[in-house]
Amino acid sequence: MRTSMKILSLFGLATAALFAADPVLAQDAKPKLDSGDTAWMLTSTVIVLMMTIPGVALFYAGMVRKKNVLATLMQSFAITCLVTIIWMVAGYSLAFSNGGNAYVGNLDLAFLNHVTVGAINGTIPDTVFIIFQATFAIITAALITGAVAERMKFSALLWFIGIWSLVVYSPITFWVWGGGFLGSDGVLDFAGGTVVHINSGIAALVAAIMLGKRKGFGVENLAPHNVGLTMIGGSLLWVGWFGFNAGSAVSAGGGAGMAMAVTQIAAAAAGLAWMIVEWMHHKKPTLLGVVSGAVAGLVAITPASGFVGPMGALFIGLIAGVICYWGAAFLKPKLGYDDSLDVFAVHGLGGITGAILTGVFAVEAIGGTAGALEGNIGQIGTQIYGIIATIVWSGVASAVILFVIDKVIGLRVDADAEAEGLDLNQHGEMLH
């Protein structure tokens, strides 16, 4: 018995030695597909798509008046279709091909002609990476619609989003994740704080200002028609955000796990922070407030989700909840722009807060880069540099695109159409 066990364990050791030799060999060989990673990334892709349809669609549709509900849902859905095709035609190529410069890719991967069944990107199929990234391009564009709600002409919106995806979204993605200058200069953006949230938040602010206020803004009752829908949409966003952040690890391992943990903590902390501040300020804790706060926390943890630990996430969430509430309840009325559904307050300010705090709370043992709390104070400056680059390009390019579209076809529906509602006027449909 003893002898046989010894023999067995010897055999085991020998086998272990053989397998241990394998990784050394594998380093020389081509990267291999990992089925665990692939399964997680297929899942992540699907739930990030769910963030836009129906997540963002419902989140926004609950906040508009009844006459604009279908138009608001329609915007997210049509953008999902439009951006997917633009991504396939040229968007992916401009964002992820090697253009030989630091600013934008080339058209080598246009129409995804290069894709094969066996092509691998890291440890997952190239196809999965491409569609995972497509869902990010989609949600970034869809987020902007909150700023122009209840008054933008549908045709003008499609023109804007189509051009914006290619001229603004793809290059900024290239800067950070595609081999461009922000990534190589050390800007930390794990899942899209700059690429997705600051980018869409700034474009939204510019669009809200250029479009002008809704008729009756500050005078008439523009209250949300169904905050319940907003809660459902916000919850779908929260669930989908695990694909967004933990999926950005592009593997099913410890990095994804830590991203999941900090995402949950930051969302919860920001939801509570917004709720409590509003409770103190207006004497009542609102459903819209706690949901908005959670989304603000999800936004703020996005750039940090691969770099910070639970304590960092707690502080990022708490700070973002307070700052984003301030943006919606104080900054907007003070400056007087009609960012109808607070895209700038939640995504712009939330993204900026998260990007800066990533530089504060980054832990070297988690993401490989130390933040200010670990002595690397310069990382905050690097983060601000990334923020400014994004704000400048998103702001300027969005303004130019909107200006041209306004001159050619007009951005806004006319006053009668706005009074009638976009559902009937733009789409010939009514909610009920």
Next chain:
Amino acid sequence: MKLVMAIIKPAKLEAVREALVDAGITGLTSSEVSGFGRQKGHTEIYRGAEYAISFVPKTKVEVAVPDAQVDTAIEAIKTAANSGNIGDGKIFVLELGTAVRIRTGESGEEAL
């Protein structure tokens, strides 16, 4: 005959119905309405933006009664719909020309 019309809090409809039935009233019509009185609506707050809601949801109850039952009906509604707070509503009494029961063709107080 009189038409007793009461604007009440929606939550008081069931209590008013019971009180009228106990008082011997055999039928009523209710509808969802909105409006304002001295209460002047309420305020809703969304992300710090305050909206004055001028039209408050109310329920309108209409009862057609013979002259002899008017005071009983008013008393029943007044008692059942009273919460002591602002916004409890009002009762209006109108002259009623005639009433017709469609199935039988009866008219006047017989039709009530």
